[in-house]
Amino acid sequence: MPTRVNLLLLGIAVSVSLGGCSSRPTYPKERLAESLQQILAGDHLMTTVRFFDQTLAVQLEYPDALAMQDHEITVGPAFNDAARIVLQAVHRVLLSTDAEVHFYILLMSDPKTPGAYLTMVRAIDDLRRAEVNMLNTEELLERTVFDLNFVGSQAPLTIEQYVPRGIRMEEFLSWQLARRLQHQLTAMLQLSGRAEVGRCGGEFRDGEFAFTLNVIPPAEGAVLGEGTVKEIFQTSTSEIAKVLSSYEFKSFETVRLILPATNSNIVLPKTHLQAFQ
Numbered sequence: 625m626p627t628r629v630n631l632l633l634l635g636i637a638v639s640v641s642l643g644g645c646s647s648r649p650t651y652p653k654e655r656l657a658e659s660l661q662q663i664l665a666g667d668h669l670m671t672t673v674r675f676f677d678q679t680l681a682v683q684l685e686y687p688d689a690l691a692m693q694d695h696e697i698t699v700g701p702a703f704n705d706a707a708r709i710v711l712q713a714v715h716r717v718l719l720s721t722d723a724e725v726h727f728y729i730l731l732m733s734d735p736k737t738p739g740a741y742l743t744m745v746r747a748i749d750d751l752r753r754a755e756v757n758m759l760n761t762e763e764l765l766e767r768t769v770f771d772l773n774f775v776g777s778q779a780p781l782t783i784e785q786y787v788p789r790g791i792r793m794e795e796f797l798s799w800q801l802a803r804r805l806q807h808q809l810t811a812m813l814q815l816s817g818r819a820e821v822g823r824c825g826g827e828f829r830d831g832e833f834a835f836t837l838n839v840i841p842p843a844e845g846a847v848l849g850e851g852t853v854k855e856i857f858q859t860s861t862s863e864i865a866k867v868l869s870s871y872e873f874k875s876f877e878t879v880r881l882i883l884p885a886t887n888s889n890i891v892l893p894k895t896h897l898q899a900f901q
Contacts, residue, residue: 649720649721649722649723650720650721651717651720651721651723652721652722652723653721653722653723653724656675656680656717656721656723656725657673657674657675657680658673659717660673660680660682660713660714660717661673663713663716663717664682664684664710664713667709667710667713669684669686669706669709669710670684670685670686671683671684671685671710672782672783674783674784674787675723675725676789676790677789677790677791678724678725678726678727678790679725679726679727679728679729679787679789679790679791680714680718680725680727680728680729681728681729681731681783681786681787682710682714682728682729682730682731682783683730683731683732683733683782683783683786684706684710684730684731684732684733685732685733685734685735686702686706686732686733686734687702687734687735687736688700688701688702688703688734688736689702689703689706689707689732689733689734689742690703690732690733690734690737690740690741690742690772691734691737692737692740692774697737697740697742697772697773697774698772699742700734700736700737706732707732710730710732711730714728714730715751718748718751719751719752719755725748726747726748726749726790726791726793727745727746727747727748727790727791727796728745728746728748729743729744729745729787729791730742730743730744730745731743731781731783731786731787732744733780733781738780739774739775739776739778740772740773740774741772741773741774741775741781741786742770742771742772743769743770743771743772743773743786744768744769744770744771745768745769745791745796745799746767746768746769747767747793747796750764750767750768751764766800766804766807767800768800769796769799769800769803770803771799793871793873793875794828794833794873794875794876795828797828797833797867797868797871797873798826798827798828798833798835799826800867801826801833801835801863801864801867802823802824802825802826802835802836803824804863804867805824805826805835805837805860805863805864806821806822806823806824806838808859808860808863809821809824809837809839809856809859809860812855812859813839813852813856817842818842818852819839819840819841819842819848819852820839820840820841820842821838821839822838822839822840823838824836824837824838825838828876831875831876831877831878832876832877832878832879832880832891833864833876833878833879833880834879834880834882835860835864835879835880835881835882836882836884837856837860837881837882837883837884838884839856839883839885840885841885847886848883848885848886853883853886853888856883857881857883857890860881861879861881861892861897861900862900864879864897864900865897865898865899865900866900868897869897874894876894877893877894878891878892878893878894879891879892879894879897880892
């Protein structure tokens with residue numbers, strides 16, 4: 625069944641208060657997953673917690689957290705409460721542990737909406753920077769990867785199936801940048817009626833970031849003008865250069881931008897991005 629993803633409501637529930645951390649780990653790495661599982665059980669949440677490959681994974685099932693309307697997955701009336709409770713516990717533990725954790729991922733489902741899943745991924749360094757006011761709430765949300773998917777009516781996913789291994793930085797950056805590019809291009813083109821912007825894609829393979837820019841003309845039979853195409857590539861390049869620089873990520877060689885609407889793509893070497901930072 626085709627499903628459209630609506631992310632417009634997700635920002636309202638992820639800006640939770642961040643707890644401080646003491647000099648001694650309150651939650652030692654040997655008991656990280658067990659400690660978080662106990663806290664969440666105390667909050668009456670049905671969760672599964674796993675810690676592996678520097679990734680903390682939490683699966684939560686919560687009634688009325690998600691909903692489906694006209695084949696569109698969105699958040700439900702209980703989403704705010706579910707996100708607030710689970711994220712407060714996750715942040716509390718992560719900011720008071722000596723475990724080396726690079727990412728956490730939340731997989732949320734709803735027994736009333738079988739087959740629908742919300743995924744949230746965040747880098748722990750971003751969480752720590754937000755705690756000391758090095759990132760504001762808006763930027764923290766931009767750095768957080770959200771996704772809503774419908775996987776069908778097969779048996780419910782387990783956290784082990786969904787997260788078979790730890791998250792890698794290049795994967796996280798490709799996911800984050802794909803969504804940031806979509807937001808940037810939507811604000812630049814769609815709101816003014818110059819083009820339609822859909823979901824952009826991102827992947828990292830063999831030292832190259834590749835981003836598919838889903839921008840199409842606003843009317844059937846129309847084409848994207850040369851000036852618009854140039855603006856699309858320049859805006860995308862600037863955003864990519866800014867984000868990769870902010871993470872000080874240099875383990876790549878090239879960035880490829882693909883624009884299917886014009887059957888065109890450009891390849892930018894790493895050194896070229898420095899001019900856009």
